[in-house]
Amino acid sequence: MxxxxxxxxxxxxxxxxxxxxxxxxxxxxxxxxxxxxxxxxxxxxxxxxxxxxxxxxxxxxxxxxxxxxxxxxxxxxxxxxxxxxxxxxxxxxxxxxxxxxxxxxxxxxxxxxxxxxxxxxxxxxxxxxxxxxxxxxxxxxxxxxxxxxxxxxxxxxxxxxxxxxxxxxxxxxxxxxxxxxxxxxxxxxxxxxxxxxxxxxxxxxGTVPHPLLPPRKGRAPDPLPLTERWAAALTGPDPFVPREPGDDLDDLAAELDSWAAAAQRPSGPLRTCFRLVEPEPTGPPDLWRVEFALQGTDDPSLYVPASTVWAGEAASLGDAEEALLAGLGRALRLFPDLSEALDGSAPSELRTNVAGAFRFLRGAAPLLAAAGFGVLLPQWAGKTRLGLTLTTTQAEPGAATSSGFGLGSLVDFRWDLAVGDDPISEAELTELARLKAPLVRLRGQWVELDEEQLQAALDFLRRPRTGTMTAAQAVQAAVHAGDDTLPLLKVDADGPLGDLLSGEADHRLAPTRTPESFNGELRPFQERGLSWLRFLDDLALGGILADSMGLGKTAQVLALLAMERAEGAEAAPTLLVVPMSLVGNWQREAAKFTPKLRVYVHHGGGRRRGEELAEAVARADLVVTTYGTAARDAAMLAEIAWARVVCDEAQALKNSGTRQARAVRGIPARTRIALTGTPVENHLTELWSIMEFANPGMLGPRAAFRERFAAPIEERGDGEAVAALRRVTGPFVLRRLKTDKSIITDLPEKHEIKVYCNLTAEQASLYQATVDDMLARIAELSGKATDEQAARRGLVLATMARLKQVCNHPAHLLKDGSRLPGRSGKLERLEGICAEIMEQGEKALAFTQYAEFGSMLQPYLAARLGRPVLWLHGGTPKRRRDELIQRFQEDAEPSVFLLSLKAAGTGLTLTAANHVIHIDRWWNPAVEDQATDRAFRIGQTKNVQVRKLLCVGTIEERVDEMIERKKALAESIVGTGEDWLTELSVADLREALRLSPEAVSD
Structure with missing residues (x-):
């Protein structure tokens, strides 16, 4: 021992x-x-x-x-x-x-x-x-x-x-x-x-990302300032700060010690506040003031200027004078300019010039705010920027309508510099550069102009700023123009190009009415989507229709094809590439909404080839094939002239280097449309890959996209990069959410519930043994594996899977065919939920990511519930799949439909169910939402309840907490996969995987 x-x-x-x-x-x-x-x-x-x-x-x-x-x-x-x-x-x-x-x-x-x-x-x-x-x-x-x-x-x-x-x-x-x-x-x-x-x-x-500070804009000085070297050492592997001649270590240390001392003091109801006041219009133009005051910590609207304090008019605030002086004394180390104002007995403000105001704005204000002081800045601070504007007008007569305008059409262009919404002339800019003032009053408003911005603007004036180019070149210019120093502020273009570049095509284009040959009535937002698709087609541009699942992307595309056929134009056919599971769905939808549309399915061992394929395609309006078939027959399909290529569930193209993605991108067509409810599942480069299909080259090389957008957003949550990416992709992505009541008003509510389950003693024992085994094997890998990182990654992912199987049921992990009852807290909870749903006369979809576990559950649940339980997985033949879907939708008896997440998480309409149960978590909100949308979609008349089963005190609960903390970024652009777990340190892994005492039921 x-x-x-x-x-x-x-x-x-x-x-x-x-x-x-x-x-x-x-x-x-x-x-x-x-x-x-x-x-x-x-x-x-x-x-x-x-x-x-x-x-x-x-x-x-x-x-x-x-x-x-x-x-x-x-x-x-x-x-x-x-x-x-x-x-x-x-x-x-x-x-x-x-x-x-x-x-x-x-x-x-x-x-x-x-x-x-x-x-x-x-x-x-x-x-x-x-x-x-x-x-x-x-x-x-x-x-x-x-x-x-x-x-x-x-x-x-x-x-x-x-x-x-x-x-x-x-x-x-x-x-x-x-x-x-x-x-x-x-x-x-x-x-x-x-x-x-x-x-x-x-x-x-181990918690704070490295580096702590965002990268500098422009060229970094050599050497870096002491504060930046210190900040880098705060999160880097080496805590020692490199020393340079002239470093004032004592001054920085004293400021930080003062900060710590202030933090140890109890916080009172008041704090010292600093307000930057710009010069009066009728006063001296270079007289700026930093006004001192007391502000309520809990109620910031309580604002008492220092002049009021010294006049004795703040008696109700207690020791206001002492609080103000103490605050000014603590702030002195963060704002050295204060010393000029503290010589008197009743300091109320600091009078300074434009350089001092700029130092306060850019330097002292952020430090004071971080240290807990109040800081009030003018409304224009940080908002009014110097940037570029692009103006284009159609150069060709007779091209006033979208039908006469395309990417090859010529446009006259002009680049200008602007401050906010106001253009700035070359003479004005030259004068500003001569003054070298960081804060200038331009046409009645103050503007921040640093030296780097002014130099970039002067360099811009030396380039050609007017001329003629094609509409395609104008689109490329608008997408890639501007940077952090000189951003693109506005695009002013007329006609269809203006609608596109403004990013407002969905709102500014008049909705196209539902075609008469379309057997149904499109909703208003779908008519706008149809108009947007037609608008892009007129410009020979591709797009990503990214409406959330259940908003009818299929109907909008079929309406576009019906409209073209009704116009009588001799159009080449459209090639539709879909997952195999959706071939039958598209056939049914086409027969329902567009019965006159000629559809040919190119799939299966008996599919046509060579001349027979060309003849079949010539007689069709829509050719449906699968991703696998498209990859195998890429050469044959590339020889046919297609009007467009449409990819449904286009996230199948998210890995740009796969044979499947390369094959589909290689099929020539006039335009391309990507349909996906999740344009980003795990990484931003997936969005680049889908856009590379829709508009090749539009976002530039993959490496450049990653450097400009993906890395800053994924690694640092850079808000400016998020905004820039939205602006770049906005013209080509149409995204509507069914939770937006302005889009759809008659869809029921969706309620999400987390159901916490306990482990049995047997599950807990298996769980702990699995964790111990993984940690021991990670220790053995050190210095022994040929590729230690890859081996570690594989080991962690395998352990994740095993732990999720333990949380499901011991028999799922052991695969020994042993009995199911009484051994799993999650199975017991699932059985109770299903029984309750049946008693209410309602139906449920139950998703599992493991086909083997679904095969175990199906006969067990059927026996325990006394009702048929349907089971659909990747090995279900297409005909049987269609029968199961029809039976669940139309028959009253099957109340529970058990589904494999991978095989049935997309493309199906199962609105007969108004309950969704996620048995084991995929840990990717985008994937789970897709599965939920099998029931929560147009056609659903009841409120939908979504239950996510979690074993308390286990990795399931901890990863759920991590996802919730990151959800704001995930919902804006980035999805959340589970691969990131493999990069955790041993300490973090142990924390994520540890078994808590509350995990085991009594």
Whole structure:
């Protein structure tokens, strides 16, 4: 038996173990009388091994209780349940072999120190685990501040905890004496301060992204300013700050120390506030003021100018004068210009010039706001920008209507510079550049103009700004024009090109009426979609119809084909590429809505080839094929002149390098349409791939797209990059949501519910064994695998799958054909939900990502519910699939339809159900929403209830929490897949996978 002990020494966690056994043996086997005879740093073969892998072996001198009787050996720890020999006890130094644990491994170890079965955690190690939990809690509550310290004489960037004083006192008083055994015995407060600081710094570094600051716009200075080098060290692997001549380390450290001191003081009801006031129109043009005031912390509308405070008119606020002076004193380190205003006894404002106002606006204001001071800026601050405008007019006569205008048509263009909505002349810009003023008053409003913007604008004036180009070139210019320095502010174009480039085609184009040959009535938003599709077709442009699932993308495309056929134009056929599961759906929809449309299905072993294919295509208006067939017959399909290629469920093209995606992109056509409810599932490059199909080259090379948009958005959540991407893709993507009541008013409500389930004892045992096995195998991979990262990634993903199977049912993991009843909390909950739905006379769709689990559930649920349970999966033949769908939609009896998420998560209409159950989570909201939309779509007349089953205290609950925290970004552009889990550190993996006590039912 081993008892694990630890001390915080030298800025690291030093871990050692005490062996069990008799304690009367003399001395140390090696002959060193100062070495602890029963201490070891060998944790091999134990559950601690993953944390100790590769840790340096050291020797630490510890003052430990020692028996003064015969043998003079250390007193065993209470965890060994033995008693010392006779004699007195005294503290005596012993050399203890220990391991210096890496900070992140130490954090992970301390969070599970009490859970091991083969190593008992000593009181000292358990207490350090409490400190780790305290550090984690402080970070989660934002009770941390950055600091600049000196370690071994070198400047070091660290994260400093800001704990409650009462909590520190409680921790110090509870510290076991063994935690203070290093360095001859240390005060509890010193040990606590060092350990809590080190663990807090470690936890923040594992949480905050690197780099902390966004990249500089333009060329970075060399060397970087001290503050930027310090900020980089706060999250980088090396906390030491590179030194450069002229660095004022003491000044920065003092500012940060003052910030920390202010954070430790109780926050009152008032805070000091600074308001930037621009010059009066009738006063001196260079007189700016920074007004001082007191502002309510809870009620910002409470604003008392400093002049009112000094006049004695703020008596109701208590010690207002003292609060104001204290706040100004703390702000001085962040805003050095304040010193000019603090010479008097009643400072109320700082008077400054335009340069000082700009320093406050760009430098001091953000720092003051971050430190908790109030900051009020003029409305124009950060909003009125210098940028570009593009104006185009049609150069060709007789092209006033969309039918006479195409991408080859010529347009006259003119580029201009503008500030906000107002154009700026070359003479005005030259004068502004001459003045070199960062803040200028232009036509009655103040504008920020930095040197980089002015230089970029002057360079722009040297290029040709007028001329003639094709409409296609105008589109490319508008898409790629502008950057962060000189953004594209506005496009002013007439005719169809103006509608497109404005990004308002859906709103500005008059809706096209439903064609008479269309057997049905399009809704108003669908008529607008039809008009948009026709509009792009007139310009020979492709587009992405990205309406959310259930809004009738199929109907809008069929209406477009019906309109073309009714106009009598000799048009080439349209090629439609779909997943195999949707071939029958398109056939049925075409027969229902456009019975006069000639449809030919090119699929199956008996499909036509060569001349026979060309003849069949010539007699068709719509040719339907599958992605697989298109890849196999790409050469044959490329020889045919297609009016357009339409790809349904176009997320099948999201991986641009696959043979399937390359084959479909290689089929020539006049225009292309991508249909998808999820243009982005996991990564932004998927959007690039779909757009590359619809409009080849429109978004530039993939690498450039990733550098400009994908990396800033996915890695840093860059809001400006999000806005720029929306502007770039806006003209070619039409996206409407069925939750938008302005789009559709008669769709019922959707209610999402998370249903939490407990594990049985058997499930919990299998779960813990699976986690332990993975961590042990990750430890074995270190330095052994040819491609360690790939092997680790595969191991983590395999473990994810196994843990989800455990949460489903032990028999799902074991695959032993054993009985199902009584062994799974999730199965018991699923059975109860289905029974309740049946009693209400309603129907449910139940989705699982595992076909093997669905095959186990189908006969079990049918027997338990006493009703037929339908089961559709990837191996279901097409004819059988159609029969199951028709039976569920039309017959009253089957109340539960069990479906494979991959095979049935898209393309189906199952509105007979108004309940959706996600049995096991895919952890991708986009994929789950697609599946839910089988029921929540046009044709649904009842409110839809969506239940997502989660096993509490397991990875299912923790990943759900992570997804919820990231959902704002996911819903704006980026989806959330599960591959990111493979990149977590061992500590984060252990946290994500650990089994909580509440997971197991009583």
């Amino acid at each position: 081993l008892v694990a002990h630890a001390v915080w020494h030298g800025g690291a966690l030093c871990l050692w173990a005490e062996r069990s056994g008799p304690h009367h043996l003399p001395g140390d086997p090696t002959g060193d009388p100062t070495r602890h005879p029963y201490a070891t740093n060998d944790f091999g073969g134990t559950s601690y091994a993953p944390f100790t892998q590769g840790a340096p072996r050291i020797t630490v001198a510890l003052h430990l209780p020692t028996s003064t009787g015969p043998g003079s050996v250390p007193v065993p720890s209470p965890e060994l349940a033995t008693v010392p020999g006779d004699g007195a006890i005294e503290l005596r130094p012993w050399d203890v072999p220990a391991l210096a644990i890496d900070p992140f491994a130490a954090m992970a170890l301390l969070q599970q120190a009490e859970e091991s079965a083969d190593v008992v955690a000593g009181a000292d190690l358990r207490f350090l685990g409490v400190i780790a939990d305290t550090a984690r809690d402080l970070v989660r509550r934002g009770r941390v501040l950055p600091a600049l310290l000196r370690e071994d004489g070198e400047p070091t960037a660290r994260w400093r905890p800001v704990p409650d004083a009462a909590r520190v006192r409680r921790l110090a008083s509870a510290m076991p004496s063994a935690c203070r055994a290093a360095d001859g015995g240390r005060p509890a407060g010193d040990v606590l301060r060092e350990a809590l600081g080190g663990l807090t710094d470690t936890f923040v570094r």
